Amino acid sequence: MSAAAQGVIDAAQWLFLLYFAGLNLVYVALNLSAIRSIGRDSPERAIAALPDYTAGLEPPISIVVPAYNEEQTIVASVRSMLQLDYPVFEIVVVNDGSKDGTLSVLQREFEMRLFPEAYRVALPVKTVNAVYRSTRHPNLRVVDKANGGRSDAMNAGINAARHPLFCAVDADSILQRDSLRRLVRPFMQDRRVVACGGTVRIANGCRVSQGFLESVGMPSSWLARIQIMEYLRAFLYGRLGWSPINALLIISGAFGLFRRQTVIDCGGYSTATIGEDMDLTMRLHLHEVAAGRDYRIVFVADPVCWTEAPETLAVLRSQRVRWQRGLLECLWTHRRLAFKRGCGAAGWLAYPVFVVFEALAPVIEVLGYLFMIGGFALGWVSPAAFAAFALLAVGLGLMLSASALLMEEMTFRLYPRTAHLLALAAAGVVENIGYRQLHTWWRLVGSWKWLLKRPQVWGDMTRKAPSR
């Protein structure tokens, strides 16, 4: 091997090693932060059997549900939302120009009548055709508007919302009956809170009835099981790790609670990005810092929302490509958040970490795989070194998954059977062999599409019937 080639190899090895060490250090740090956060909240959870002193004093909430071609699921979703355990709330469904019978099933099932609403345009949106109100449920309204995408629909719903807090909910989300009570707690405890996200869990394998989760189960699909582990890691130590230092850069669009006026003041949801939930969270940081306010964007680890995960590789691929594009779009659009004065850990820590270990991860990881495999094939990397690195990479991946499982067991213990835990542990192993590499490739494709500015195709999510 020439000296130049050896130099390139040395440099590449340094790069990969430093990146690998940095990535795992970040994960371990997030893990420790999350454990500390769990430890701080555990006494409150332990005394949950005692009376809740704030019951009945919760502020009213507007639930905003954007719906596009949700004819199959919308009725069950709205029914379940109407039964939420919360003192005062309203539901604003936004029919975003659906081509199917979304509006007509809502009109029929909930006896919706045309309502002469003085529609308030606090955020610009596509034409609003009409507002309907249920004669059976006074707290249910439907805003019918021209198609403009999820963000535009959310903005239309925020315009129509009457209460100071609004909750963004996907039309197919399955909510816990007490989800709003849990999510509103940070707002009641701290006036500085402007947004709060909750944990989203995978509903595949669970028993759902009338839009509510009746019992937690384990899906038969390994792809779904792997996603359970992904979500456990992402929410239990990903978000819970960032929350205590006010550095959350994303509140999931599937379920999040926001101060309406603050969101209006920072321009509502952006229609120019496919990562609208992350975009809004980052804009909230920038807006509050610019306004010179002491604010908090927080996360509650309580499992409050359940969603159906894709069980086919094609749909999962489309989702992950879209997520990576959304991530890159948001990081690029809000690059001024990086190292911005006053932005605290969000700008000085979370943003750089997201750029280096999330945005660039697919490129570095794919290069790393190619380097190791190519080097091994060309004889530059010895079999012993190849095996040792593979062992370390898989070992650390497994350790992080096991740590997430431990946190789950320390806190919510949602999976009732020991067999469930073992199945999840097995999914953590399977994930590291094949799936992780495939996932990295999908993310690389997403990055490439973002670079080329190709229009995003959302792809269809194959849904099962709402009641299983």
Added chain:
Amino acid sequence: MFSWISDPSGSDELRLVLVLGLLSMVVTVGLLLQVLALRARSRRRQAVQARVVARWRPLLLRAAAGDEEQPPALPRREREPLLLLWNQMQDGLRGSAHEGLNRFAAALGLPALARRAALRGGGSRRVLGLHTLGHVRDPADWDILAALLPQPRSFVSLAAARALLQIDARRAAPLVLDEFLARTDWPVPRLGTLLREAGADAIGLALSDRLLDQPPAQQVRLLPLARVTEAPGRGSVIEGVLARATDTGVLAVSLQQVHGPASLRRVRELCTHADWHVRSFAALALGRLGGAPERAQLIAMLADREWWVRYRAAQALLGLPGVDELAARALAAGLTDRYARDMLRQVLAEREYAQ
């Protein structure tokens, strides 16, 4: 530098990578074993809990009903689950049943156990202990509880506040309110519930004293407590606050609570305030306090540039005496401002739907 990767024979670096890889595997196995151990411990706890409920619940029910039988011995591992069960029953019972349960607790030595937990327990044990001392209502525990009031952990200090209010609400109110003003971590709704539980009469004076002489930032925190607790005499205090306030937060919160006609003039003035939050609450207050003479001002507010002011003005207008549906429809038809007309029609429709 990295030649060991291609020629690893005997290199320390490769050994390090191998050791780290193996170590991560060992830690993984350790974590998984801990998961299983936690699951087993949780099962054991559930079994003890079920045993405690089955054994002690009937005895507690009999004690609550006034039966004074001597309780059986309490095994060590059943102490904490029993304390929790005893507290749950105390929270769900009314009247003389408390005394019966307190006698039962004394016979078992639960107050001493609770004192130890309050002073030396971890987070949840400490709260359970404080909760118990509150139900026991022994004035001898006052100093222990007062010393725990400034605890930095809010759930511990709030539990101490509740226990103090349960023992002697009148004596505890000034202490608790001063602690609330000295810290920012007590959620207003939670403290409001504790004060309401304690009884409005007991806390009214302490609250009124503090409402009048605090800076605006503290008045904004105290005013909701006055509403939640419905403290007697709060009406005149709130009128006093409203008359003197200039801070928009204080104005908005006090406008929500003002009820006496003495404030009508001040409310009228605030209908043209620069801040729309204040205007919208002033519109509502005007509807609540005023009569027919306020009609013209509310009609003018229907044309306000802010949606919420128009909405509140329309609601207030329809609540005025003499403004029935027919009159409101005629009024809407005669309005030249489109925004005012649309708003009045919306609120009319809302009223129709509500009937």
